[in-house]
Amino acid sequence: MARTVGPPALTWLLLVWGIPGWLLLGAVLLAASYGMGPAVCRAGASHRGGPAAGVVVEAGVVGEAVHSGAGRARGA
Known part of the structure; x- marks a missing residue:
């Protein structure tokens, strides 16, 4: 309903x-x-128990989350 009424209502308002x-x-x-x-x-307060959605945590690295495809070289 909002997608139907919203655009004409905004147009009318303006x-x-x-x-x-x-x-x-x-x-x-x-x-x-x-x-x-x-x-x-x-x-953020309700999700402090784990990493944020869409974040990949590398094995062996504690406390650091790296986005997949971040371009970080292995072993660096």
Whole structure:
């Protein structure tokens, strides 16, 4: 439903409301960006027990996570 209603609603907001519509959109995006910091911290706190998703931990290396394909030479 959001994918159906969202684009026309945003278009209506920006075309009909004009500058106040743009300011409202900016305020919504600013509020969402401020909410990302606490959300990321909370997600990180709940996953402290293991490596982050998508991270490969090399055998024999304690406390260091290396992304696969990072271009690090073996034995370096």
